[in-house]
Structures are given as C-alpha cells and as structure tokens.
Amino acid sequence: MKVWPHRFRSAPRRALIAMLAVSATAIALTGCGSSDSGDDKPVVLTTFTVLADIARNVAGEHLTVESITKPGAEIHGYEPTPGDIRTASKVDLIIDNGLNLEAWFAQFVADLDVKHVVVTDGVTPIAIGEDAYQGKPNPHAWMSPLNVQIYVDNMVRAFGELDPAHAGDFRANGDAYKGKLQQVHSELTTTLSALPSNERALVTCEGAFSYLARDAGLTEKYIWAVNAEQQATPQQITSAIEFVRTNKVPAVFCESTVSDAPMQRVVEATGAKFGGTLYVDSLSDENGPVPTYLDLIKHDAATISAGLTGRTS
Incomplete structure (x- = not known):
C-alpha cells in the first residue's frame, strides 16, 4: 500500500490537478454520456482494475466497463492525465472505491456532469492504527470477500438505475458472484x-x-x-x-x-x-x-x- 498522495503533493502537482479540473469543466460542456466504445451500451468507468473486474461480473453483456488505471498500476499515487478527463467526460457512470483511496480522482471529476457511485457505501471502515494516517479509514475494503458483496449490491442498484431494462440480469449476476465470494470466505x-x-x-x-x-x-x-x-x-x-x-x-x-x-x-x-x-x-x-x-x-x-x-x- 503506497502512501496517499494528497498529503505530500507538491505545488507543481497541485497546479497540474487544478489544470486538469479546469479542463474537465470545459470538456464536460461538450456533452457527456457518449463513448468511444463503438456500440450503444452504457459505459461505466472505474478507478482501478479490481473494481472494473467486479463490475464486469455484475454488468455481464449489457454494459461496457473500463478502468482508468491499467493492470499492474499503482492506484494510490496515480497521476491523472488529460486523456483520463476526456474518457471520464464521455461515460455514463463513474465508480470509485472511496475511503480516501482516490483523492486524485475526486478532484478532476468534481465538475463533470456524470453519475457517480462510491462502492464502499455501507462498509464499516477500519481506522489505520498508526503512522501519519492514524485514524483515517483504511481504504482496502475490497480485500474482504464479505465487503465485496456490499460492493456488488451497490453496483447492482447503480446499474439497474442506469439500464432498467436489464435490472433483473444485474441482480442475477450479482447474486451468482456473491455466492462465489461467500465460498472463498x-x-x-x-x-x-x-x-x-x-x-x-x-x-x-x-x-x-x-x-x-x-x-x-x-x-x-x-x-x-x-x-x-x-x-x-x-x-x-x-x-x-x-x-x-x-x-x-x-x-x-x-x-x-x-x-x-x-x-x-x-x-x-x-x-x-x-x-x-x-x-x-x-x-x-x-x-x-x-x-x-x-x-x-x-x-x-x-x-x-x-x-x-x-x-x-
């Protein structure tokens, strides 16, 4: 687990984030909800690969799920790019973990007119016990299969609102996936x-x-x-x-x-x-x-x- 970047961000880095936020606002004005996926499926954007994989299991064939970060990337200190903003401005739903994991992400999507879901809603946080982050919530809630069942429930609700015609499929997919998670636990x-x-x-x-x-x-x-x-x-x-x-x-x-x-x-x-x-x-x-x-x-x-x-x- 790498150090959370927002406590140690330099002045130039703050300027970069500010620039990205301004760019996000400008891009948002050109319209959102469209995508470059090449089909008519709603597009869901997650902040990292773990969330993207969980979301794909719930979405099945009905949604296109993408991740800002790529396999092997370090999530905590990730540096957003203008390309990330363009991607975020065109999707139909943004999903992040929350619990202070993606402070970098929150700043550059704040002005986008895109629905946003935090999948740790309902998880009981555990505080970090020591070091500079003592008392802050540990963000690694996905390391418990029981917590990920809460992630799945949040995704099922969000996907059902995004694509009501397939809400039943999302529930069935979610139930099947939760069964696999429960077996691991x-x-x-x-x-x-x-x-x-x-x-x-x-x-x-x-x-x-x-x-x-x-x-x-x-x-x-x-x-x-x-x-x-x-x-x-x-x-x-x-x-x-x-x-x-x-x-x-x-x-x-x-x-x-x-x-x-x-x-x-x-x-x-x-x-x-x-x-x-x-x-x-x-x-x-x-x-x-x-x-x-x-x-x-x-x-x-x-x-x-x-x-x-x-x-x-």
Whole structure:
C-alpha cells in the first residue's frame, strides 16, 4: 500500500490537478454520456482494475466497463492525465472505491456532469492504527470477500438505475458472484478455525489486510501501516519479531508491490517461514497470476491458509 498522495503533493502537482479540473469543466460542456466504445451500451468507468473486474461480473453483456488505471498500476499515487478527463467526460457512470483511496480522482471529476457511485457505501471502515494516517479509514475494503458483496449490491442498484431494462440480469449476476465470494470466505475461515488462537495471525509487510483479518478471525500485525517510500525502521522490525515469537506464528507474508527484505529479517530472527507473496492493489494482465479479482482473493486466501496451517495450497 503506497502512501496517499494528497498529503505530500507538491505545488507543481497541485497546479497540474487544478489544470486538469479546469479542463474537465470545459470538456464536460461538450456533452457527456457518449463513448468511444463503438456500440450503444452504457459505459461505466472505474478507478482501478479490481473494481472494473467486479463490475464486469455484475454488468455481464449489457454494459461496457473500463478502468482508468491499467493492470499492474499503482492506484494510490496515480497521476491523472488529460486523456483520463476526456474518457471520464464521455461515460455514463463513474465508480470509485472511496475511503480516501482516490483523492486524485475526486478532484478532476468534481465538475463533470456524470453519475457517480462510491462502492464502499455501507462498509464499516477500519481506522489505520498508526503512522501519519492514524485514524483515517483504511481504504482496502475490497480485500474482504464479505465487503465485496456490499460492493456488488451497490453496483447492482447503480446499474439497474442506469439500464432498467436489464435490472433483473444485474441482480442475477450479482447474486451468482456473491455466492462465489461467500465460498472463498467460508473456505478460509473453516481452514483457519482449526488453528490455536495465537496462531490465527496475519503478519504482513503493510497494513493492507485489516478487513480480511477482521472477517476471517485473524489478529493483524504488520511492519508498517502505510508505505511512505522509506525503509522499515529497526523498531518496526523488532515489534514484528516480538509478535511472531510471542504468538508462535508459523508463517509471515509480504505484498507484491514492496520489497520483502524487512520481512525476511523477521523470518531469520524467529524461524517462522515465509508464507508467500500476497496481491492487493491491482490485477495482473490475463497471462499473469491474478487476472481477475476472484483469482486475487483466492490466491491470497490459499496462500494464507497454506502458510499458517502448513498444508500445500
């Protein structure tokens, strides 16, 4: 999880965002609701690939779903472009995560005359526990399959309003997808329930798994709450080492977007094994390890289960 950019934005960067906002207003005056998709389907724009994939499962064949960011892109510090504004001005619905994830996005769509839905509406936020963002909501609500069922319900309602003729299809698609999400959650919690309570702990490099840990009955521990482009401090590593030793945690993990070197020091000091790499912020391309959200959450659940139980994933 990279640092939220709006706290550290330089003056030139603020000027760029202001320029983009002005451009957005001008473009909006030329008309919205049209698209470059080449068909007559309503167009839904999401802020990043995870939301786009979830939305496509709900939309089925009736809507065209696009993502501002591309596979592998870092969502937190993304820099919007004039092309992004042109895209946003022509769509029929914009979807974002909320919980302060896309502060960059809110500024350049504020003046567009396009319907807007925040899919975390209804999610109970978890506050970041430390660092400069202490008390702010952790935005990674999509890392819980239970929360994503709320995302789906919000999409079903929004898509039904956008395209009432296919509202029944959106509900059916949403129900089918929620069933798959519930299965991932149930399998994870069933597997982990056999562990002693002290070993039901999720130790990661960053605090991106608060919602998954809460809903799966895991105690969360991380080296740093938010990655501020800095090395882990000795105090952070020592704290993680003490937690792993005290609780006899069998395995620890790290996210794909950061170096696992600090966590390897925890491994060396405790004898816990490195359980594997977890994915969070972006899907891979279709040939990569997590081309869909279900692939991502299944991979993470299987990796966590295998690491903590000692079973082969």
